Every structure is written in structure tokens, then in C-alpha cells.
Amino acid sequence: MDLSSTEHQLAAIRLAVTARVKRAFYDVLRRKQQLAYAQDNLMLVEDLRRRVALEVKVGEKGKLELTRSEAELARARAAIKSADIQLANARAVLKATIGAPIEDNFDPQGEPASRITLPSLAQVRQTVLAGHPVLAEAAARTEQAQAAVQHEVARRIPPPNVYGEYERQPDLTLFRFGVNIPLPLWDRRKGPIAEAAAEVQRVQAAGRQRRLELMAALDSAYDQYQLSDQQVQGLEAGSLREAQAAVDAARSAYKFGERGILEVLDAQRVLQGVRNDLLDALFARQAALIDLEELGVVHP
Numbered sequence: 001m002d003l004s005s006t007e008h009q010l011a012a013i014r015l016a017v018t019a020r021v022k023r024a025f026y027d028v029l030r031r032k033q034q035l036a037y038a039q040d041n042l043m044l045v046e047d048l049r050r051r052v053a054l055e056v057k058v059g060e061k062g063k064l065e066l067t068r069s070e071a072e073l074a075r076a077r078a079a080i081k082s083a084d085i086q087l088a089n090a091r092a093v094l095k096a097t098i099g100a101p102i103e104d105n106f107d108p109q110g111e112p113a114s115r116i117t118l119p120s121l122a123q124v125r126q127t128v129l130a131g132h133p134v135l136a137e138a139a140a141r142t143e144q145a146q147a148a149v150q151h152e153v154a155r156r157i158p159p160p161n162v163y164g165e166y167e168r169q170p171d172l173t174l175f176r177f178g179v180n181i182p183l184p185l186w187d188r189r190k191g192p193i194a195e196a197a198a199e200v201q202r203v204q205a206a207g208r209q210r211r212l213e214l215m216a217a218l219d220s221a222y223d224q225y226q227l228s229d230q231q232v233q234g235l236e237a238g239s240l241r242e243a244q245a246a247v248d249a250a251r252s253a254y255k256f257g258e259r260g261i262l263e264v265l266d267a268q269r270v271l272q273g274v275r276n277d278l279l280d281a282l283f284a285r286q287a288a289l290i291d292l293e294e295l296g297v298v299h300p
Contacts, residue, residue, distance in 0.1 A: 024094040
């Protein structure tokens with residue numbers, strides 16, 4: 001492998017390693033936020049359960065309401081444990097990815113990247129085709145293989161050998177010079193030439209395959225970013241506020257006896273679901289952005 005192809009290969013490895021670290025890092029941030037949402041939900045359910053217990057104690061509510069609130073409390077606590085386990089796993093993966101000591105209890109901090117406006121798909125395809133190191137490496141390997149074919153063809157006619165002799169006798173000094181020109185009448189190096197030509201075809205086929213793979217990955221990441229971005233904007237613009245307002249209204253109505261606990265719990269579940277949907281969309285957009293960075297479309 002020549003120097004240029006090695007440099008391109010190293011550049012591709014750097015992109016892949018950086019992307020892997022970023023994926024692990026943002027997965028930790030996602031799990032941390034999931035845990036925070038679960039803890040917030042637990043606090044709300046605990047507060048609701050205390051109120052219901054007090055109302056049952058004074059005879060304003062039946063025991064069925066307390067049973068329902070306790071069941072929801074158990075569900076909220078189970079969600080806390082699940083989120084905590086997922087966060088521990090994500091931290092372990094990040095430690096392994098960056099080579100951090102196992103005993104280090106670090107706490108990564110950060111936020112998902114802000115939204116960006118991507119160029120057209122045609123433009124980003126041209127960017128990838130023009131600058132991705134994987135394709136540059138494939139081109140360098142193709143040039144190297146083609147040079148090998150030319151070298152084998154040139155070797156069909158061996159270079160001439162020049163020789164010289166010097167002889168000194170008592171009464172005579174002789175100098176002889178000559179040139180040997182080999183004439184390969186039978187050995188036309190068909191085998192090595194065919195082997196080198198086959199290597200060119202193999203390298204070119206591998207390059208075309210990598211190009212197809214990169215274009216497929218680009219189309220997928222581009223579409224995923226656009227879709228996730230639309231979901232984020234839609235959830236932030238309406239669904240999240242509406243779900244929060246529904247919880248506030250249900251709790252107020254329950255306080256005045258206009259609704260039962262089931263309505264409050266249902267509204268709270270909807271809010272938790274919207275929060276998780278928004279979190280999934282935010283980090284799906286972030287994952288797509290990391291994929292685009294690895295492809296060389298955008299720069300961190």
C-alpha cells in the first residue's frame with residue numbers, strides 16, 4: 001500500500017472512531033435525561049398518592065383510588081430502576097470506548113446539537129464523492145494496481161545488459177565491451193500481466209461497492225435527520241405543551257372533585273410518553289448528524 005492510500009485509510013479510521021465515541025457519549029446523555037424524566041414522574045405520582053391517602057383517610061375518597069395510585073407508584077419506581085440500569089450500561093460502553101478506567105465514576109455533561117439546515121441531497125452527494133477518504137483510498141489503490149499492470153507489461157522486454165572486460169598480456173592489452181539484448185520469444189509474461197489486470201478489476205469493483213455503500217448510508221442519514229427534525233419541531237411546538245396543560249387541568253379538576261384519579265394518571269402517562277417521544281426524536285436527529293459527520297457532509 002502506498003503512502004497516499006495509507007493516509008486516506010487513517011483519515012477514514014479517525015472519522016469512524018470519532019463517530020463511535022460521539023454515539024456512546026450522546027447515549028449517556030439520553031439515558032441521563034430518561035432517568036430525570038422518570039424521577040420527575042415519580043415525584044408527581046408520590047405527591048398524588050399522598051393526597052389520595054389523605055383524602056381516603058378523611059373519607060373523601062374510596063380505597064379504590066388509593067389502590068390505583070399505589071399501582072401507578074410501583075410502576076413509576078420500576079421505571080426509575082430500568083432507567084438507572086440503562087444509564088449504567090451506557091456509561092460502561094462510553095468508558096470502554098474511550099478507554100477510561102473502570103473505577104472512574106465520571107458524569108458526562110452536554111446537550112444535543114442544535115438543528116442545522118442541510119444542503120440539498122444532490123449537493124451532499126457531491127461532497128461525499130469528492131472528499132470522503134474511503135473513496136480517495138479506493139482511487140489510490142486503483143492507480144497502484146494500474147501501475148502494476150504497466151510494470152508487468154514493461155517487463156516483457158528485459159533491459160539490455162552492458163558488460164566490459166579488461167585483459168593485459170605481456171605484449172598486449174585488451175579491452176572488450178558488449179551489450180546483451182535478451183529476446184523473450186516464448187516468455188511473454190502473460191500470467192503476471194493477467195494477474196495484475198485481474199487485481200485492477202478487483203480493486204475497481206471494491207471501489208464501486210464502497211461508493212454504493214456510502215451513497216446508501218448518506219441517503220439513510222439524510223432522510224433520518226430530516227424526519228427526526230420534523231418530529232422534534234412538531235413535538236416542541238404543540239404536543240409537549242398540550243400534554244403538560246392536560247396534566248395541569250386534570251390535577252386541578254381532581255382537586256375540586258370534578259375528575260377521578262384515572263384521568264389524572266392517564267394525563268400523566270400521556271405527558272411521559274410525549275417527553276420520551278421528544279427525547280427519542282432529539283437523539284435520533286443527533287445520531288443522524290453524527291452519521292453525516294462521519295460521511296464528511298458536515299463538520300463538528
